[in-house]
Amino acid sequence: MQELVWDIALLVIAAIAAIFLTVAVRAKQLIDPDRIHAFTYGFRAKAFAALVIVGIAVAVITLRQLPYVKSSAVPVSQVVNASGFQWYWDLDRASAVAGQPVEFRVTGGDVTHGFGIYDDSGRLLAQTQAMPNYTNRLLYTFDTPGTYRILCLEYCGIAHHGMVSEFEVTAP
Amino acid sequence: MLSYRSLVAAGLLLIAAVPPLAWWWEASLVRHMLMQIPMLVLAGFLLGTLVAPSPDLGVREERAGGIAAVLLATFCVTFWMIPRWLDAAVASHRVDAIKIMTLVLLAGLPLAWGWPRLGPVARGFVWVQAISMAIVLGLLYLTFPNRLCNSYLVNEQAILGIAMLGIAGFLGLAGAVPVLFGANNGSPAPRHPGARVDP
Amino acid sequence: MKHGGIVGIMVVLLFGTAALWWGSDGFTTFTAESARRLDVARSPRPLPAVALEDQRGETVAFEDFAGKVVLLNFVYTRCTTICTVLGSEFEQLRDEIEHSELEGRVVLVTLTFDPEHDGPKQLARYAERYGGADATWHFVRAPSMDDTRRLLRAMDVVVVADGFGGFVHNAAIHVIDPRGRLVRIVDSDAIGEALALARELA
Amino acid sequence: MVAENPRVFTIDEAGRRIVAANLVVAGAVLLAMMLLGLTMRLGQSGWLEVPPARFYQIMTVHGTGMIGIAALGGITVMWYFLSQYVRLSTHILTANLLLFLIGVVIILTADFIGGFAAGWTILFPLPTHGAVWPAEAAFWHLLGLMLVGAGLLLVALDFGRALIARYGSLGRSHGWPQLFGLSNDPLPPPTVIAGTMVTIVTTLTVIGGASIMVPMMINALNPAFTINPLLAKNVIYFFGHSLANVTIYMAVVVIYELLPLFAGRPYKASRIFVAGWTGSTIMVLIIFPHHLFMDFAMPQWASGMAQVLSFTNSFPAMLVTGFGALALVHRSGIQWSLVSGLLFLSLFGWLAGIVPAVIDATIVVNSVMHNTLWVPGHFHFYMLLGVIPMILAFMLYLTRDRLGRSPEKDSDMWALIVYLGAGLGFVLVFLYSGRHSVPRRWAVHWPEWMVYDRFASVFAALVILAAAFFIVRFLIGLRHFLSGR
Structure with missing residues (x-):
């Protein structure tokens, strides 16, 4: 996901930069204002249509895979209760089996924290907010065994960067 | 001099401040805060319109005085919105008498003098602050888990909270509608001393 | 100008x-409850001399507890909500006090503010729910309504009818020192705090 | 009604003085906040020892201060150009500056001496539960914010008063009768339409801000009074998102007003323009739930709506302002100068900055990008390369570069190139760190991330040099502007 997002962002930014460069470089090639008017505003209608079509397509695709777990979802055999405190994670179990979904029930004990699951290469896999008064249910299935880490992803005070816990995932 | 306004003011005072009617208003949190107190301020306001001279907005001092007067009224009303003083007014007739007098004399009266002296920006400022204070009080009363007032029940607190949010919404709409859709045609010529458009 | x-x-x-x-x-301090607590903590209040009657129908008075710390709460026995919580909290307190160095130096008093309904019989029945009265825990009323009002007023306890035949009132533990003065008011579930205060004062 | 862009802007002496004072303060605070930003990046890169407690205080001041000067600079730009069409009060603008300065002093004291470090987002309950700073520090920090907000509100109300006096209502100055076909009058000028949007959004933003800050101040003094954290979060992001966003809508009028002077073509409002700005007025106020995608307790319709609206909110910027301005420049024979260059750059920064923002406003992406350095990447993009160049262009236009006729020096072009190049490098490092999941707001970075931080530090230092060059240029030319020639 991260690579895809970066590539798309870079591509679109580069395209915008190219348009700006073109306009800047060709600015001295004068043209009759009336012609530019007709040309650009016709182009705008097409750009609008293109944006709408791309936007709808992206929205439809992406809105079908939301990370939110409904309470009526199938029962999960591996449940981890996680609470964030200033400045540590309190997990009632620190291991799970790969290949089966794990339900993290995440809450904040004092202030708001962010529960981010990282793999051993330092890639963010999934996250949810850890907030007082609320329990967020995050479903994640670990594909490979190994040592994962829980990092705090919501600023929570002066030892925010120290909130790291390990989480073991074993082979089934 | 018995004018229409003085009659209304006297009537309001009679209804709001004279026992046992006063106690009846005070027996309920919603009646106390949203009916009795506004009636007292309104009575003071009406009395004030009878005695206050009309403003001379050419004088800058008048505007500053207007701000001071409205500020005084704001402080006075804020004071009586503190839950412990609502409680105290219920528990002690002396505190209640002070409440009634100050709301009439230190809130309603100065408001009548000050409001016409405020410019549109100051009025807008007061209006906007009133909206956010109503939201604050609404959230406070709606979400506070315990009783804020010893004299009242917790379910009344929730009603008051919703009513306060309703008032915030009403103030917002009442302010927004004329501002957004006012029928005024505006001034035709763009004149301004700070920056004049060159022809 | x-x-x-x-x-x-x-x-x-x-x-x-x-x-x-x-x-x-x-x-x-924005609420009357916190104002009352702050005021009591700053300047302890003497309690009015009022004749009380316990669950056996015998006459007692706060003076009888002179030299001891009294932890006092207010209930009415018909109450099915907060008062049952108050009762079990006092039950926990009694368990902590008895068989500790505090036994005999700290007493618990549960006072009804509904003396017209709560006589000795009702008080005794209420006491039974929590294992009955003993030397540590007393269940009392001020038989006259006037005395009850004087007591409530002295402690700024406000009782409001809830419109369903019951009452709403300040739920708190009132701490009375060995000289018979109300010195502190703490939350009704602050058992540890109440015990610490009692230990300090006894 | 006058719809033409005035060729020459005029301003009286009192107006010149307060505009200059605002810009001097904005420039000075901008440089100071940039240096604080550099300090943070140096600390993360391991090149400079910054104790975590100090780091987070700096982070809080940096964020608060940058939003503050974006608002101060933006509102000054808006005031100057709006005053060409309606009668505005210099006293109110002065009051705003005074409140701003008092607020800044209080905030700096609360943060650097009081130790307050809850971030500019003041996410409840952190401000009053900081564990290391006293609740009083939170109280004073919030009071400082309230004063700054009160100043902004006064200016917005003055805008509203003046617009209503001139056009009759904000609906009319927004061009609604023409939009809905109820009137055939010429549309108000673009600046008036934008000014109307700014008036509405700023006022509502301040109402939201006060509504959450007052309860938090009460909580600081009396912990027994608490607020629902999710409700607080909603109101905070309503306030924070709208405020951060409206700064660009204030500053963007510099493009509408100045770019036509350089390009030699008029920039006129159209019904599409009015529709775009009306869309912005509404969407800016209701898309804040895209900050709460990772709060699974939020209603799903709110999250879904926020994603869709975040997509559509880019349309007005891209298709109205961006497209319109590009069409204005395209083959116009524009006179390139420091000012027109900065204007063109700012337009690019705004539009390109939308890209990473929109991507992150997609819920599935947000799951792995939220609160990584991708997020500061996107808002530094449109702040550093969008809002700030707009304000800088305005400053330089006022002081030395009327209509681009003054001779351009090589150093000017170099400064522009360094600002663009280093600025782009700086924000791309943020985005690239986000791609590698580096978490946001960490005082201490892991060794494998430090290489990014070192690149960022170098870029940041270069950006500061270029910005300092622009600001010094502005200060040198200030006497020229104040003399009114």
Whole structure:
């Protein structure tokens, strides 16, 4: 996901930069204002249509895979209760089996924290907010065994960067 | 001099401040805060319109005085919105008498003098602050888990909270509608001393 | 008087802020309950001499507990909500007090503010729910309604009819020192705090 | 009604003085906040020892201060150009500056001496539960914010008063009768339409801000009074998102007003323009739930709506302002100068900055990008390369570069190139760190991330040099502007 997002962002930014460069470089090639008017505003209608079509397509695709777990979802055999405190994670179990979904029930004990699951290469896999008064249910299935880490992803005070816990995932 | 306004003011005072009617208003949190107190301020306001001279907005001092007067009224009303003083007014007739007098004399009266002296920006400022204070009080009363007032029940607190949010919404709409859709045609010529458009 | 208006604004700001500061004890005390607690902590209050009657129908008085710390709460026996919580909290307190060095030096008193309904019989029945009265825990009423009102007023306890035949009232533990003065008021579930205070005072 | 862009802007002496004072303060605070930003990046890169407690205080001041000067600079730009069409009050603008300065002093004291470090987002309950700083520090920090907000509100109300006096209502100055076909009058000028949007959004933003800050101040003094954290979060992001966003809508009028002077073509409002700005007025106020995608307790319709609206909110910027301005420049024979260059750059920064923002406003992406450095990447993009160049262009236009006729020096072009190049490098490092999941707001970075931080530090230092060059240029030319020639 991260690579895809970066590539798309870079591509679109580069395209915008190219348009700006073109306009800047060709600015001295004068043209009759009336012609530019007709040309650009016709182009705008097409750009609008293109944006709408791309936007709808992206929205439809992406809105079908939301990370939110409904309470009526199938029962999960591996449940981890996680609470964030200033400045540590309190997990009632620190291991799970790969290949089966794990339900993290995440809450904040004092202030708001962010529960981010990282793999051993330092890639963010999934996250949810850890907030007082609320329990967020995050479903994640670990594909490979190994040592994962829980990092705090919501600023929570002066030892925010120290909130790291390990989480073991074993082979089934 | 018995004018229409003085009659209304006297009537309001009679209804709001004279026992046992006063106690009846005070027996309920919603009646106390949203009916009795506004009636007292309104009575003071009406009395004030009878005695206050009309403003001379050419004088800058008048505007500053207007701000001071409205500020005084704001402080006075804020004071009586503190839950412990609502409680105290219920528990002690002396505190209640002070409440009634100050709301009439230190809130309603100065408001009548000050409001016409405020410019549109100051009025807008007061209006906007009133909206956010109503939201604050609404959230406070709606979400506070315990009783804020010893004299009242917790379910009344929730009603008051919703009513306060309703008032915030009403103030917002009442302010927004004329501002957004006012029928005024505006001034035709763009004149301004700070920056004049060159022809 | 070129700056009269500005001076007026400043004066109003100053006095207004001062009034709010005074009226909320430095912006800390916004409710009557916290005001009452703050006031009691600052200046302990003597209790009115009132004749009380316990669950056996025998006459007692606060003076009888002189030399001991009294932890007092208010209930009415018909109550099915907060008062049952208050009862079990006092039950926990009794368990902590008895068989500790505090036994005999700290007593618990549960006082009904509904003496017209709660006689000795009702009080005894209420006591049974929590294992009955003993030397540590007393269940009392002030038989006359006037005395009850004097007591409530002295402690700023407010009782409001809830409109369904019951009452709503300040739920708290009132701490009375060995000299018979109300010295502190803590939350009804602050059992540890109440015990610590009792240990300090006894 | 006058719809033409005035060729020459005029301003009286009192107006010149307060505009200059605002810009001097904005420039000075901008440089100071940039240096604080550099300090943070140096600390993360391991090149400079910054104790975590100090780091987070700096982070809080940096964020608060940058939003503050974006608002101060933006509102000054808006005031100057709006005053060409309606009668505005210099006293109100002065009051705003005074409140801003008092607020800044209080905030700096609360943060650096009081130790307050809850971030500019003041996410409840952190401000009053900081564990290391006293609740009083939170109280004073919030009071400082309230004063700054009160100043902004006064200016917005003055805008509203003046617009209503001139056009009759904000609906009319927004061009609604023409939009809905109820009137055939010429549309108000673009600046008036934008000014109307800014008036509405700023006012509502301040209402939201006060509504959450007052309860938090009470909570600081009396912990027994608490607020629902999720409700607080909603109101905070309503306030924070709208405020951060409206700064660009204030500053963007510099493009509408100045770019036509350089390009030699008029920039006129159209019904599409009005529709775009109306869309912005509404969407800016209701898309804030895209900050709460990772709060699974939020209603799903709110999250879904926020994603869709975040997509559509880019349309007005891209298709109205962006497209319109590009069409204005395209083959116009524009006179390139420091000012027109900065204007063109700012337009690019705004539009390109939308890209990473929109991507992150997609819920599935947000799951792995939220609160990584991708997020500061996107808002530094449109702040550093969008809002700030707009304000800088305005400053330089006022002081030395009327209509681009003054001779351009090589140093000017170099400064522009360094600002663009280093600025782009700086924000791309943020985005690239986000791609590698580096978490946001960490005082201490893991060794494998430090290489990014070192690149960022170098870029940041270069950006500061270029910005300092622009600001010094502005200060040198200030006397020229104040003399009114």
